Amino acid sequence: MILGTGIDLAEVSRFKKWITDGELLKRYFNDKERKENDCLNLTDRQISSLCQHYAVRFAAKEAFSKALGTGVVGFELKDVYVLNESSGKPYLVLENKAKEIFDSKCPGGKIHISLSHEKEFAIASVIIEI
Numbered sequence: 001m002i003l004g005t006g007i008d009l010a011e012v013s014r015f016k017k018w019i020t021d022g023e024l025l026k027r028y029f030n031d032k033e034r035k036e037n038d039c040l041n042l043t044d045r046q047i048s049s050l051c052q053h054y055a056v057r058f059a060a061k062e063a064f065s066k067a068l069g070t071g072v073v074g075f076e077l078k079d080v081y082v083l084n085e086s087s088g089k090p091y092l093v094l095e096n097k098a099k100e101i102f103d104s105k106c107p108g109g110k111i112h113i114s115l116s117h118e119k120e121f122a123i124a125s126v127i128i129e130i
Contacts, residue, residue: 003128006066008059010122015051030081055122063126
């Protein structure tokens, strides 16, 4: 049974400032999903790729909160993060309060995630199944 669905769209260019501000990245992104970088040494194409990386992951966090039905309440966004299987398939990982809330609301639940980005936009869709 589907408990909830969530979708979020992020504008990639918004994240250009974020990748030059380590504090913003630390606030919203887990150590496991942050990429160490020196933006001064990156090409425009590499910066664009890095912005897409963060934009689609931010969209995934927001989509998860919508699918859960709570919004971002009671947990930090960095406690929800995207990793990839060796095949490239993305999956969502929950830690701390995000995991506690999910486990209490959706015992035995499964999270399905789909991510995409194209030039200036990144989109994420999350389905929570119980």
